[in-house]
Amino acid sequence: MTRIQMSKLILISLASIGALFYLTFVVIKLIPKKSSTQNEKIHYHAGFVVFENNKKLDFSDTKYMFLKPCLVNGKEEEEDRSNLQLEKAHLHDNVGDVVHIEAKDPVWKDLFANIKFTMKYSNTTGYINNKKIENFQNQPIRPYDSLVVFIGENDEKLLEQKITREYIETQSKKSIECGN
Numbered sequence: 001m002t003r004i005q006m007s008k009l010i011l012i013s014l015a016s017i018g019a020l021f022y023l024t025f026v027v028i029k030l031i032p033k034k035s036s037t038q039n040e041k042i043h044y045h046a047g048f049v050v051f052e053n054n055k056k057l058d059f060s061d062t063k064y065m066f067l068k069p070c071l072v073n074g075k076e077e078e079e080d081r082s083n084l085q086l087e088k089a090h091l092h093d094n095v096g097d098v099v100h101i102e103a104k105d106p107v108w109k110d111l112f113a114n115i116k117f118t119m120k121y122s123n124t125t126g127y128i129n130n131k132k133i134e135n136f137q138n139q140p141i142r143p144y145d146s147l148v149v150f151i152g153e154n155d156e157k158l159l160e161q162k163i164t165r166e167y168i169e170t171q172s173k174k175s176i177e178c179g180n
């Protein structure tokens with residue numbers, strides 16, 4: 001083998017090793033990290049109040065609550081697909097105006113569906129963070145959003161009773177179910 005042949009061989013070997021490393025890197029990058037977004041614990045809160053003809057509706061009854069314990073034998077429960085809809089938006093600890101969000105892409109109608117409160121959306125006006133929003137029910141729920149829903153005829157002054165960020169913070173800290 002001549003010197004030139006030898007250096008060619010070394011060069012090719014090096015190039016191959018380099019390519020192999022590069023490919024390995026690319027493949028590792030492409031493999032989705034084991035559902036990193038799904039396993040990432042989502043947990044945030046928002047507030048809401050509903051008025052029907054100037055009367056505030058009370059959602060603090062146990063029938064509106066999500067009672068699934070988050071911890072089973074001190075370990076986080078395996079994610080249960082059937083609970084995914086409920087995880088999107090639910091209430092805890094008989095607090096009827098702070099929504100807990102524990103799954104991706106929640107919209108406001110998820111909350112009312114999950115607490116089995118039938119709302120005729122055509123007869124409602126929704127305000128999110130003091131702004132009147134068309135089809136509020138289809139709006140995503142974002143951290144510390146504050147929703148006010150008017151059903152029927154209501155005094156606009158009631159908007160002042162919207163849930164504040166401070167209130168959401170204190171109430172959500174109380175949560176014994178999933179709180180953190």
Ligand SMILES: [Zn+2]
Pocket residue numbers: 043044045100101172175178179180
């Ligand atoms: Zn919570």
